[in-house]
Amino acid sequence: MKVLDQSVLSLGVFETLESEVRSYCRSFPTLFTRASGYKLWDAAGREYIDFFAGAGALNYGHNHPEMKKKLIEYLLEDGITHSLDMATEAKGKFLERFQEVILRPRGLSYKIMFPGPTGANSVESALKLARKVTGRTTVMAFTNAFHGMTLGALSVTGNKFKRKGAGIPLHHTVSMPYDGYLGADIDTLDYIESNIQDSGSGMSLPAAVIVETIQGEGGINEARVEWLRRLESICKNHGILLIVDDVQMGCGRTGTFFSFEEAGITPDIICLSKSIGGYGMPMALTLLKPELDIWEPGEHNGTFRGNNLAFITAAVALRYWESDEFQVGIKKKGELLNRRLHQLVAQFPALQGEVRGRGLMQGIAFSRQGLAEQLCAAAFSKGLIMETSGTDSEVAKIMPPLIIEQSGLLQGLDILEASMREASEKLKAGQTHS
Numbered sequence: 311m312k313v314l315d316q317s318v319l320s321l322g323v324f325e326t327l328e329s330e331v332r333s334y335c336r337s338f339p340t341l342f343t344r345a346s347g348y349k350l351w352d353a354a355g356r357e358y359i360d361f362f363a364g365a366g367a368l369n370y371g372h373n374h375p376e377m378k379k380k381l382i383e384y385l386l387e388d389g390i391t392h393s394l395d396m397a398t399e400a401k402g403k404f405l406e407r408f409q410e411v412i413l414r415p416r417g418l419s420y421k422i423m424f425p426g427p428t429g430a431n432s433v434e435s436a437l438k439l440a441r442k443v444t445g446r447t448t449v450m451a452f453t454n455a456f457h458g459m460t461l462g463a464l465s466v467t468g469n470k471f472k473r474k475g476a477g478i479p480l481h482h483t484v485s486m487p488y489d490g491y492l493g494a495d496i497d498t499l500d501y502i503e504s505n506i507q508d509s510g511s512g513m514s515l516p517a518a519v520i521v522e523t524i525q526g527e528g529g530i531n532e533a534r535v536e537w538l539r540r541l542e543s544i545c546k547n548h549g550i551l552l553i554v555d556d557v558q559m560g561c562g563r564t565g566t567f568f569s570f571e572e573a574g575i576t577p578d579i580i581c582l583s584k585s586i587g588g589y590g591m592p593m594a595l596t597l598l599k600p601e602l603d604i605w606e607p608g609e610h611n612g613t614f615r616g617n618n619l620a621f622i623t624a625a626v627a628l629r630y631w632e633s634d635e636f637q638v639g640i641k642k643k644g645e646l647l648n649r650r651l652h653q654l655v656a657q658f659p660a661l662q663g664e665v666r667g668r669g670l671m672q673g674i675a676f677s678r679q680g681l682a683e684q685l686c687a688a689a690f691s692k693g694l695i696m697e698t699s700g701t702d703s704e705v706a707k708i709m710p711p712l713i714i715e716q717s718g719l720l721q722g723l724d725i726l727e728a729s730m731r732e733a734s735e736k737l738k739a740g741q742t743h744s
Contacts, residue, residue: 320353337697338690345372348714350695359722361689361696363711366526366558369585370627371711377589377623384622393616395424400621411628412567418576420597423605426612427592427620429557429583430458433520435596435610436579437462440518440551443602450502450516450550452488454528454701457520457555466520468528469701484513488525489533499540506548518551518579523569526558529700530666530673530707538573551578551602557594561585562712564669565641567631578602588627591620640712643719644669647708650723657727658734666705670714673699673707681733682706688729694722 320341324332340352348371350358363369370377385391390398405422413420425435437449451457451466458464464473465480473480486505487498505511523538525531533541545552554577559569561584566572568580580597587593592614630636648665651674655663661681663674676682682698685706689696699707708726710719 334697337686338695347371347373348711348718356693358690358693358695359710359718359725360714361694361708361710361722363709364590365584365697366563366709367584367587367590369561369563369712370588370630371713372590374589374623374626374713376629377626380622380626381589381619384619389622390618392614393618394613395611395616398616398618398621400618400625401616404621404625407625407628411631416568416571419600420580421600421603423596423598423603423610424615425594425596425610427583427614427617428458428594429555429581430460430463431612431615432557432581432583432594432596433457433463433466433555434460436520436553436581436598437466437518438610439579439596439598439602439605440553443604444517444549444551446515446517447482448514448516449483450519451483451485452521452525453485453491454488454525454531455485455520455522455555456525456527457522458557471701484516488528488531489537490531497537499537499544502541503544506544506550515548516550518553519545520553520555522555522559523573524559524564524667524671526671526707526709527699529675529705530671532667535573538570538575542573542575542577545578553577553579553581555581557581557583559671561627562630562637562640562669563671563709565637565644567637585627587617587620587624589620589623591617591623593617593620593624636712640669643714643716644672646716647672647719647723650720651708654723654727654730658730660734660737661730663730670712671707671709673705675700675705677704678737679704685726685729685733688732689725692725692728694725694729696722696726 321339324335342350343353344351348360350360389400423435425431441447449466453468455466455468457466461476464476465483467473468485486502489498492498505513523533542552554570556569560582561567570577578599583594586595651665651672655665655674662677666673666675682705683703686696686698697707699705
């Protein structure tokens with residue numbers, strides 16, 4: 311009890327000294343002290359299963375032993391920690407590894423740009439480059455999209471609450487309906503292509519289209535393979551650059567290293583961040599086709615565009631992609647997760663849930679307002695960390711580290727089941743009383 315009291319007192323530091331903008335410490339009100347693999351522990355010694363994975367930055371889990379070992383060795387040898395974009399051994403080895411393990415086996419040819427350490431940095435550089443290459447200003451984005459919190463990234467984000475935080479008008483973008491936004495029977499690309507072709511539509515020819523193959527923050531909305539292929543075709547036919555934001559869905563989250571591999575498309579520009587650093591280290595990449603690399607030296611830069619510590623851990627993380635074993639494992643766990651989620655939805659029909667997503671990016675959407683938030687809070691009280699997604703927080707999102715063992719996945723899902731049972735019983739009780 312004494313330790314728990316200390317934890318509560320410690321939380322007061324954040325309430326007193328940290329800005330009101332803090333969010334995750336409100337959803338998970340405890341003082342975390344330790345983490346390993348797919349588990350965390352708080353100051354009271356309580357264990358939590360992680361179905362959150364640092365919002366996708368910890369695909370390889372917490373404190374991965376091999377990455378930690380290499381990182382400590384590098385630090386003890388006085389390896390370069392900060393170098394802007396100077397040539398360092400750590401960066402050179404990462405570039406070679408990424409080419410050998412990721413790009414070449416997939417037949418992909420991209421130049422690698424280090425835009426700054428966050429996903430928003432990658433998106434900003436992609437938007438800037440697309441406008442520079444084409445000489446056009448408009449960028450097409452999609453309903454429910456989320457691309458970051460800086461001004462350019464917000465301009466292609468659909469969430470009204472987050473857009474309002476910009477404090478100024480967000481210009482030079484147009485929002486179009488994502489796949490399925492207008493219903494299952496309507497192909498939104500018919501409407502989009504009509505707007506592009508029709509001289510009376512009022513829409514300028516876009517410099518680029520930016521898209522997520524699965525909208526993680528937007529509610530786990532998944533674009534069909536056929537839709538993505540046709541979108542690429544439309545872009546090619548009209549000289550529009552195709553940007554895929556793979557910040558959260560990349561690095562294996564959907565099963566393959568890039569989330570668009572199943573569709574067989576080749577984006578002009580790819581945005582990567584979150585788990586590309588391997589260890590939770592800040593790092594981002596912007597991949598661009600060689601013919602698009604028309605930057606002048608220093609035209610887009612940043613003080614922290616070369617995180618050498620992340621290069622070390624990222625190079626280790628690429629070992630997972632040297633064979634198909636890891637990818638196959640993600641697919642199997644994703645299938646297990648999908649089966650169990652459908653069982654839960656069928657088991658508790660009063661909650662009216664809908665399963666969404668693929669791989670280890672899945673969740674249950676609920677039409678009842680506040681239900682997903684209640685479920686996540688109940689799950690946390692039982693030792694499971696998971697968050698909501700969607701513009702109205704209507705989806706209970708399951709996004710564990712990719713290295714999670716099957717037993718850990720099932721244990722977490724058991725907690726989710728208990729939380730859903732409680733919610734269902736409360737709902738039935740409330741209906742009975744009314």
